[in-house]
Amino acid sequence: xxxxxxxxxxxVHVEGINFFxxxxxxxxxxxxxxxxxxxxxxxxxLWVAEQLGIKLHIVDVIEEYKKVLINPKHGYGANMxxxxxxxxxxxxxxxxxxxxxxxxxxxxxxxIGQRPMSQRKATMPIVAKESxxxxxxxxxxxxxxxxxxxxxxxxxVDREKLHDITGRSRKPQMAMAEKFGIDDYAQPAGGCCFLxxxxxxxxxxxxxxxxxxxxxxxxxxxxxxxxRHIRPKxxxxxxxxxxxxxGRFMQGYKRDxxxxxxxxxxxxxxxxxxxxxxxxxYLAASITARYGQGRDAEQVDMAIMEKDGSExxxxxxxxxxxxxxxxxxx
Amino acid sequence: MREVLNARRLLCPLPVIRTQDKVKxxxxxxxxxxxxxxxxxxxxxxxxxxxxxxxxxxSSSGGHEYIIVLEVGG
Numbered sequence: 001x002x003x004x005x006x007x008x009x010x011x012v013h014v015e016g017i018n019f020f021x022x023x024x025x026x027x028x029x030x031x032x033x034x035x036x037x038x039x040x041x042x043x044x045x046l047w048v049a050e051q052l053g054i055k056l057h058i059v060d061v062i063e064e065y066k067k068v069l070i071n072p073k074h075g076y077g078a079n080m081x082x083x084x085x086x087x088x089x090x091x092x093x094x095x096x097x098x099x100x101x102x103x104x105x106x107x108x109x110x111x112i113g114q115r116p117m118s119q120r121k122a123t124m125p126i127v128a129k130e131s132x133x134x135x136x137x138x139x140x141x142x143x144x145x146x147x148x149x150x151x152x153x154x155x156x157v158d159r160e161k162l163h164d165i166t167g168r169s170r171k172p173q174m175a176m177a178e179k180f181g182i183d184d185y186a187q188p189a190g191g192c193c194f195l196x197x198x199x200x201x202x203x204x205x206x207x208x209x210x211x212x213x214x215x216x217x218x219x220x221x222x223x224x225x226x227x228r229h230i231r232p233k234x235x236x237x238x239x240x241x242x243x244x245x246x247g248r249f250m251q252g253y254k255r256d257x258x259x260x261x262x263x264x265x266x267x268x269x270x271x272x273x274x275x276x277x278x279x280x281x282y283l284a285a286s287i288t289a290r291y292g293q294g295r296d297a298e299q300v301d302m303a304i305m306e307k308d309g310s311e312x313x314x315x316x317x318x319x320x321x322x323x324x325x326x327x328x329x330x
Numbered sequence: 331m332r333e334v335l336n337a338r339r340l341l342c343p344l345p346v347i348r349t350q351d352k353v354k355x356x357x358x359x360x361x362x363x364x365x366x367x368x369x370x371x372x373x374x375x376x377x378x379x380x381x382x383x384x385x386x387x388x389s390s391s392g393g394h395e396y397i398i399v400l401e402v403g404g
Binding site for chain 2: 018020024042043045046047049050052054055056057058059060168248252
């Protein structure tokens with residue numbers, strides 16, 4: 001927002017690009033969980049574009065992003081976040097976009113030293129070079145600490161009016177925001193990507209390990225955001241809805257997964273990922289019963305729905321609360 | 331011309347992306363009805379319309395579905 005504003009102040013026409021990888025935190029739990037629906041919700045990139053009065057182009061990069069996540073040249077951060085490769089990828093996509101849409105250069109809000117992995121003095125030239133953007137990549141917030149780029153050398157922007165911010169502190173940006181009259185802004189700091197989340201990353205690694213492949217589909221990515229994930233055996237996993245909103249969202253996946261629902265007592269919808277045997281289905285049903293109102297009953301009725309819509313009901317004894325091994329919980 | 335876009339089961343920003351892609355194929359004055367299940371579209375699609383010069387004609391919800399009708403701008 002500040003980088004865009006800095007360049008717009010010089011009379012440059014700016015439009016925004018937002019890349020959707022599938023792992024963006026942006027509002028997804030609001031879209032699923034009942035308890036979150038009362039919270040105010042906004043898409044930050046749309047909101048920022050509206051505040052700046054610029055157009056925003058949201059680009060679906062889900063498929064292309066797979067190769068970044070599956071095999072990052074520069075490795076992962078603390079969790080499954082390939083931050084440097086991600087930045088290189090997004091700048092390369094931005095370069096492609098400006099060529100296709102007749103724009104002259106790219107700006108980002110990067111600041112030297114702001115982030116431990118992807119925003120260091122040493123990584124700035126790596127992003128510019130490996131993305132192919134080279135000196136078409138201008139970082140207005142720290143430009144004075146970097147070699148002059150083409151837009152500066154050509155006089156498209158005045159380098160003297162750019163900034164020299166460094167380090168992790170956001171005080172200079174807050175002061176700049178105040179100067180611009182901006183009193184509300186997003187504070188991402190890594191919190192905008194599920195891949196920086198320890199719990200989400202553990203579920204992703206479990207998925208890859210179970211399938212013996214690092215591939216994934218968008219539905220996998222979405223379902224990792226939902227429910228309790230329990231893996232009683234290597235070849236199947238349970239996804240247990242934690243509340244009504246999640247259950248409703250998971251209903252949409254009943255054609256893709258075997259599902260379970262207790263019919264004698266209220267309880268959560270459960271999806272089964274993998275290839276459970278008949279014996280496994282009984283175990284899964286007893287675990288499912290443990291999360292419903294019939295958890296203390298001698299026996300409950302559990303409906304098992306196959307992907308083709310056929311349904312049967314079995315009777316199971318709910319698994320005792322203390323009989324669920326900790327290591328099954330992902 | 332009026333077209334319908336099924337964006338059910340998609341979570342934001344995917345309904346916005348699908349709307350954006352569909353609008354590119356339409357002409358100014360055409361109408362697009364977007365049917366969604368993510369309540370976030372009630373904020374996101376109107377915001378997207380405002381910044382890109384399109385007009386929201388109707389928005390409604392019921393039965394866990396959210397419907398927005400927009401008119402493509404010039």
